[in-house]
Amino acid sequence: MVARIAGRDEKALAELYDLVAPRLLGLIQRILPERREAEEVLERVFVRLWKEAPELDRHQVGASVWMTLAARSAALERLRALRGAAAGSAPALVLPSRAWLPRRHEARGLDERQALLKKVLRQLPKEQLAALELAFFGGWSEAELAAKLRQPAGKVRAELRAGMRFLRHRLRAVLGTWAASL
């Protein structure tokens, strides 16, 4: 898909849009509830994909994880512009290359196991999920999360770490199952 989009295939972009736009808009609206704002951010994400597709394709980056992370950061950026410093102020990431982005086969593995992974997320202990969601959708730094949750920073980090570790181990198990069933 990314390869076709890199080849300036508008039909491929339209197909990907049909596949992922509703999910991405749902994600963006968790950060920016106002519909018009959210749709503008969604457009920005697809335009960015269109521009960066050749480079993403060179690194064999899969579309879905890249788009999820790009939609999140574009929405948080807009939220910050709208609210000034009051919005979450976690530092923006500046990573030099694309080598850290999940590859096509990795993104596909995730897409194919989406229903199962949704269940995994619901198995997270409530406090861990709450901390992760506040960080993911609010863009708050650890210190800000501690203030919001009225907990010591050390406890917040412990929740976030434990939550991520849980998800990581489950993801490994789920993708391992997927690889073994090929």
Add this chain to the structure above:
Amino acid sequence: MGCQSLDDIYELYLLGVLSAEESAEVSAHVRRGCPYCLDRLRESAQVVSLVALNTLPAPPSARHKAALLERVKRPKGAH
């Protein structure tokens, strides 16, 4: 900072919850490009993206897709 000591940090790094100083330290390490850390980062990006699964899809308005496709078709600089 050693690779193993960062094992549990990469998800928090991509999530953006670390302090600016801590985040800069991780970035400096990542720039060295060790294969182990790049693997961990690729995995962390997947792990972090899972948090987004807990949202309801919201279909965009009908004209949104048409406007997007119009926009990418337009040559650079045109209105």
